[in-house]
Structures are given as structure tokens and as C-alpha cells.
Amino acid sequence: MVKRILIIEDNFEIREGTAEILELTGDYEVLTAPDGRVGVELATKHRPDIILCDIMMPELDGYCVLYMLSKNEHTADIPFIFLTAKSERADIRKAMEMGADDYLTKPFDDIELLNAIESRLRKREKLSNLFVPKSGLHLSEEEQNYLLQDLVKDARVKVFKKKQLIYESGDSPIFVYYMLKGKVRSFLYYQDGRELSTGIHVNDQFFGYESILLNEGYNDNAAALEDCEIALIPKEKFFELLYNKPIVAGKFIKLLSGNVREKEEQMLGFAYDTVRKRVANALVNVAEKSTGTENAEDVVIRISRDDLAALAGTANETISRMLADFKDEKLITKEGNAIRIFSVEKLKNIRF
Numbered sequence: 001m002v003k004r005i006l007i008i009e010d011n012f013e014i015r016e017g018t019a020e021i022l023e024l025t026g027d028y029e030v031l032t033a034p035d036g037r038v039g040v041e042l043a044t045k046h047r048p049d050i051i052l053c054d055i056m057m058p059e060l061d062g063y064c065v066l067y068m069l070s071k072n073e074h075t076a077d078i079p080f081i082f083l084t085a086k087s088e089r090a091d092i093r094k095a096m097e098m099g100a101d102d103y104l105t106k107p108f109d110d111i112e113l114l115n116a117i118e119s120r121l122r123k124r125e126k127l128s129n130l131f132v133p134k135s136g137l138h139l140s141e142e143e144q145n146y147l148l149q150d151l152v153k154d155a156r157v158k159v160f161k162k163k164q165l166i167y168e169s170g171d172s173p174i175f176v177y178y179m180l181k182g183k184v185r186s187f188l189y190y191q192d193g194r195e196l197s198t199g200i201h202v203n204d205q206f207f208g209y210e211s212i213l214l215n216e217g218y219n220d221n222a223a224a225l226e227d228c229e230i231a232l233i234p235k236e237k238f239f240e241l242l243y244n245k246p247i248v249a250g251k252f253i254k255l256l257s258g259n260v261r262e263k264e265e266q267m268l269g270f271a272y273d274t275v276r277k278r279v280a281n282a283l284v285n286v287a288e289k290s291t292g293t294e295n296a297e298d299v300v301i302r303i304s305r306d307d308l309a310a311l312a313g314t315a316n317e318t319i320s321r322m323l324a325d326f327k328d329e330k331l332i333t334k335e336g337n338a339i340r341i342f343s344v345e346k347l348k349n350i351r352f
Contacts, residue, residue: 002026002027002028002029003027003028003029003049003050003121004028004029004030004031004046004047004048004049005022005028005029005030005031005048005049005050005051005052005117006030006031006032006033006039006042006043006046006048006050006051006052007019007022007030007031007032007033007052007053008032008033008035008036008038008039008051008052008053008054008057008062008065009032009033009034009052009053009054009057009083010034010035010054010057010058011054012034014054014083014106015032015034016032018052018083018113019032021110021113021114022113022114022117025114028117031046031048035057035058035059035060036053036057036059036060036061036062036064036065037059037060039051039053039060039065040060040065040068040069043069043075043078044069044072044074044075047074047075047078048078049078049079049121049124050078050079050080050081050117050120050121050124051069051078051079051080051081052081052083052104052117053065053066053080053081053082053083054082054083054084055082055083055084055095056084056085062082062083062084062095063094063095063098066080066082066095066098066099066100067098070098070099070236076240077124079101079102079120079121079123079124080099080100080101081100081101081102081103081104081116081117081120082095082100082102082103082104083103083104083106083108084103084104084105084106085105085106093156096154096156097156097234098234099234099236099237099240101120101154102116102119102120104116123150144245144247144248144251147241147245147248148206148241148248151233151237151238151241152178152180152231152233154237155178155231155232155233155234155237156231156232157180157229157230157231157232158229158230158232159227159228159229159230160182160184160224160227160228160229160230161224161227162224162225162226162227163223163224164223164224165221165222165223166184166208166222166223166224166230167208167218167221167222168218168221169188169189169217169218169219169220169221170217170218171217171218172217173208173211173212173217173218173235174234174235175208175232175233175234175235176206176207176208176209176212176233176235176238177201177206177207177208177222177230177231177232177233178204178205178206178207178230178231178233179201179202179203179204179205179206179207179228179230180203180228180229180230180231181203181228181229182202182203182224182225182226182227182228182229182230183200183201183202183224183225183226183228183289183290184200184201184207184222184223184224184225184228184230185197185199185200185201185222185223185225185307185310185311186198186199186200186201186207186220186221186222187220187221187222187223187310188220188221189221194310195306195310196310196313197307197310197311198220200225200285200286200289200311201222201289202289202290206252206255207222208222209238209252209255209256210256212235212238212239213252213253213256225303225307226302275312275314275318275322276322276325276350277350277351278312278313278314279308279312279314279318279319279322279323279326280322280326280347280348280350281312281348282308282311282312283301283308283326283332283339283341283347284344284347284348285311286301286303286308286311287299287301287341287344287347288344297342297343297344297345298340298341298342298343299340299341299344300335300338300339300340300341301338301339301341302337302338302339303339304337305319305320305323323339326347330342331343331346331347332347
């Protein structure tokens with residue numbers, strides 16, 4: 001089936017040359033617009049299968065075109081590829097964070113152009129075949145994960161160094177974060193400046209979505225426990241998925257409920273558990289997050305005493321004393337800057 005492509009480009013030679021390449025394949029019907037205003041009118045009237053759009057144009061630039069089309073329910077899901085002569089990372093980043101599906105840096109060759117278009121059209125067709133008939137109400141777990149991973153795949157990836165702050169309490173949320181590699185801890189500050197860890201986030205986990213769902217500033221801080229690679233998902237893309245697929249929204253509501261229960265249990269532990277029990281629970285928490293399983297045997301974890309103290313809600317000196325006790329009881333051993341836990345189950349069963 002012939003696909004309809006709209007090219008919005010103010011440079012006559014580039015606009016006509018690109019149209020000629022696409023028409024020669026015999027696979028595409030091509031519409032062209034010399035500026036952004038005409039482009040928006042054509043997109044609204046003809047609803048093309050894909051849009052190629054220059055960024056720097058008079059009157060209405062590419063960013064404005066994308067913004068206007070994304071606010072129209074009839075054009076919001078059309079794949080959008082930016083054409084730009086700019087190669088600066090800031091311009092590319094802005095384009096992707098606004099919701100563009102891809103970009104081509106001019107000058108581009110015929111193969112680059114056709115590959116980018118075909119890739120986007122295949123992706124759209126695959127998503128349509130999988131999910132549109134079900135209207136997002138009855139998606140299997142596999143289909144939900146596919147949509148979420150697709151969201152991650154299109155996100156910008158940023159590297160955070162150990163101890164680097166990711167967000168601070170009170171900041172307005174811009175992104176939902178997805179851990180590709182590493183560990184992140186969330187924490188609060190005591191009035192005296194000490195830290196209280198409220199959670200640990202590991203590979204293949206979303207975090208930072210609570211404040212976006214609640215439409216409020218972050219109520220804690222997040223920092224890298226080690227060097228991390230994190231996907232930054234713009235909240236607009238996140239909300240778009242939740243709006244179109246209500247069952248995925250339900251998945252995050254369940255995650256949010258689980259986080260609330262976990263923090264409630266943590267607060268109860270601080271109030272009623274002994275220091276020994278709190279330190280044991282902190283070690284168990286790190287071990288289970290690191291392995292992704294419960295009651296594992298012979299687990300090696302890497303966490304500083306400061307971070308362990310923040311997680312257990314106690315002083316650094318107390319952590320040193322408790323670790324020495326656990327070592328004497330043959331529950332753990334120290335291996336350089338790592339801790340080997342011989343049995344997570346035994347630590348979990350510590351009562352006093």
C-alpha cells in the first residue's frame with residue numbers, strides 16, 4: 001500500500017530533491033510544504049503516514065509545527081522526523097524531548113532517508129497490529145512490557161557518576177527515570193543534616209514517577225550509588241502512553257501503592273525495631289534489590305557504610321559495630337569494599 005509522506009522544508013532544492021527520491025521508489029505519495037504554517041494545514045487536512053520537517057524555518061519553525069500537531073488528536077500519533085542542518089547535541093536533544101521520533105542531519109543520503117522512514121513506518125505498523133484492536137483495555141503483560149520498553153528505547157540516555165545528584169526534593173518533575181545500569185538511592189535529610197535512605201533503585205526499574213502521577217514536586221532526593229546509565233523519559237510521552245493505554249496506568253498505580261506500603265513498613269521499623277534488626281533489614285534490602293530474588297544464598301553487595309547507615313536510620317559507628325557482630329556470628333564477611341552475605345534468610349530472621 002502506498003504511504004503518504006509530508007515534507008515541510010523551506011529550502012526549494014532540498015524539498016524537491018527529497019520528494020523526487022521518495023516518488024521514484026513508487027512506494028510513497030508525497031505532499032510538500034514550503035513553510036511550517038502550510039505544513040500544519042496539509043497535515044491536518046490529509047493526515048499523512050509520516051512527516052519530515054525542517055527545524056529552522058521562518059514564521060513557524062519545526063518545534064512549533066511538532067507542538068501544534070501533537071496537541072491535535074487527529075495528528076498527534078503521526079511519526080515525526082526532524083530534518084536539520086544543526087548537529088549540536090542541544091538541538092537534537094530538544095527535538096527528541098519534544099516528542100520527535102527521529103532526526104536526520106543534512107546533508108543526508110538516499111539510504112539514510114529511506115531507512116529512517118521505513119524504520120518508523122514498520123514500528124508504527126507493529127504497534128498498531130499489536131495494540132489498537134484492544135484499545136489498551138486488555139493487554140497482556142508481554143504487550144505492556146513491549147510498550148514500556150518502546151518508551152525507554154526512544155528516551156535519551158544520560159550517564160550519572162557515583163554520588164551525582166539526579167533530582168532534589170522540591171524540584172518539579174520533568175522526566176520519568178528508567179535504570180539501564182547501576183544503582184540509585186532515594187533519601188531525605190534529617191534536620192541535623194544526616195541522611196535517611198527511603199529506597200534503592202536497580203536495573204530495569206522505573207523511578208521518579210510518583211511525583212509525576214501526584215502532580216507535585218519531588219518529596220525526596222535521588223543520587224547515584226555507583227556509575228549509572230539512566231533513560232530519561234519526558235513526562236509528556238509518559239502521560240501519552242498512560243492516557244492511550246489505561247491498563248498501563250493501572251500498572252503504575254500498583255507500583256505506587258507498593259512503594260507506599262514499603263515506606264510505611266520502613267517507618268514502622270525505625271519506630272519499633274532494634275538497631276540490630278534495622279541493620280539486618282538494610283542488608284537484606286540491598287541484597288534483594290541487587291539479585292532481584294528473595295532469600296538468596298551467598299550474595300555479594302557493594303554499599304558504603306554511610307549509605308548503609310542512611311538506609312538503616314542509624315549512625316556510622318553503629319553500622320561498624322553491627323557489621324563486626326554479624327561477622328563474628330558468621331552471617332557476613334568483609335571482602336575489600338564489599339560485603340558477602342552467606343544467607344539472606346538468616347539475616348531476615350533476626351528478631352532482636
